Amino acid sequence: MDGIRTCAESLRAACRGLDLSAFRVLLENTAGQGACIGHRFEHLRDIIAACSDLNLGVCFDTAHAFTAGYDLRDEDGLSATFDALERNVGTANVRAVHFNDSKADYNSRVDRHWHIGLGHIGREPLARVAAHPKLSHAAFILETPLDEIGDDERNLAMLRAFVSDEQAGDPSGGEKSCSTSGGLLR
């Protein structure tokens, strides 16, 4: 596919001269708006395969996946999504999660992030994603809107509540990294 090839060549050009031993470039799944590629995990798989000499990983965006046709709302859809992630890129390579609800409907191919629990994905499904054992190693970053003062705090508090049950059962006592795109709120 031309888009995959162009993307791989562009990545290679962008990384030329960079020392990638100290950091990893993450490819994010897209909502698939218009003619965009990247909304199927197969696309990310093919780009990564075409750049096997680069230190690439994946950033999983929940809102993008949902509007691209990965139905996170029920257990079956969630497990099919994780199966597809595992099969194509490997969940161990998902190093970051952009944790967003969606203002756009399922499979709409529209990119509109929304406040946690108030969008079309909803509170319970997002709680299942946050606590999913296959993502326990990943950093979670909110990209939710800031419409009113306190929105970041409220959204981050929701995410922290979702992962606190998981951490209660973690013998290492490790704390998942949770932050907003604007920086860590304490």
Ligand SMILES: [Zn+2]
């Ligand atoms: Zn994102």
